[in-house]
Amino acid sequence: MPVLGTHATNDPVIGPSAGTGMAVALNVDLRAIEHAVCAHNMRNRFAGLYKARKCVDRAEFWGDIVTTIGADQQINVLEFGVRQGRSMRYWSEHFKNPDTRFVGFDSFIGLPEDWTENLKTGSFSTRGKAPDIDDPRISYEIGWFQNMLPGAIARRQQQLAGSPLFVHLDADLYSATLYVLGVLANHFDEYYVAFDQFHLDENRALADFMTAYPFRVQFLSYTADKAGRCLAFGRMKKIWFEPGR
Ligand SMILES: C[S@@+](CC[C@H](N)C(=O)[O-])C[C@H]1O[C@@H](n2cnc3c(N)ncnc32)[C@H](O)[C@@H]1O
Incomplete structure (x- = not known):
């Protein structure tokens, strides 16, 4: 045996x-x-990615996300994995509509489990402190996604209804990414999504999510470097479940 x-x-x-x-x-x-x-x-499964726009680096990639969604469009931005707010700062500076809202989700005490050889449990901790970004449109949900996401969405139902949604997935882990995709599937049929680590766990999380949930992803742009790191942006859409498709 x-x-x-x-x-x-x-x-x-x-x-x-x-x-x-x-x-x-x-x-x-x-x-x-x-x-x-x-x-x-x-x-x-994700071969369509290579037909999407290729950006030279992260700066062009993030710029492409803003241009595609529309800097002046009124949207909701949900970011999973905020840390010190590098990406949150970017979204808040570039999505300019005064009625746009940004919600940052993070434990702020780092990863809940070992990720790589060098990035162990607790990596990326900011000792419980959310970044101090001077923008009243930003708020935070502090804790483990697995404990607070359903409640946070229920509380914010009114705020989240009706406007286009952009979800930035930057929690690195398979567990966190798969969990978030599963919860969002119960509330949103269509949204823009960006993956910060599409060459690793976030890729596998999306593949496994789509094995069980009837969603399709249309890739719009990506960037990849020589080391194999890949960031991907696209549109998630709920589809009718058909066996064998
Ligand atoms: C790579 S950092 C985010 C980087 C950030 N977007 C930036 O631009 O600097 C990943 C974050 O995900 C958070 N995280 C990972 N899994 C989580 C979970 N299950 N619940 C809450 N936070 C989680 C960690 O605390 C960490 O701050």
């Missing part, structure tokens, strides 16, 4: 149980699997 154990380098190992006399083992490098799954998604 296969067992999950640990070999000398601390990599997880799957192999036959002791005493069977069978050769050990299949080394499982989970990160390599993650990369392979995301690369597979990019080539197949």
Whole structure:
């Protein structure tokens, strides 16, 4: 019977149980699997990304988001993963409509779980402090998405109804991204969405979300660098569920 154990380098190992006399083992490098799954998604499921506008870097990519949605358009912006407010500051400076509202969601005590070898639980903590951005249109929801998102949306139902929605997903993690997409699906049939880490966990979260939820994504722009990092922007739309599609 296969067992999950640990070999000398601390990599997880799957192999036959002791005493069977069978050769050990299949080394499982989970990160390599993650990369392979995301690369597979990019080539197949998300191949439409490469037909979208390619931006040279993040600055052009963020600019493209604002131009596409419309700087003067009255919208709601929900940002998941705020940290010190670098992206929030950008959205608030560039989306100029006085009635536009920005809601930043974050624990502000960092990641709830290890993400990469270097970015462990608690990374990106601002010790509970939300950024002080001089814009009264911004407010924050502080806590774990998994605890507060449904309540926050219910409380803000009136504010969120009727205007176009832009969702910025920058929480890095598979768990956080998948959870947010699932909750939003119960409230919004159509919205703009941007992924800050579309080469990693956020990519797999979208793929798994779309396996279960009848949503389609139309990619509008992206940027990718030589190191393989990819940011993607598009439009999510609920569709009619049809088996086999
Ligand atoms: C990469 S940082 C965000 C960066 C930010 N958008 C910027 O432009 O600098 C990721 C953030 O996601 C938050 N985060 C991740 N998972 C979360 C969860 N489940 N609930 C609440 N916050 C979470 C972390 O606290 C962290 O501040």
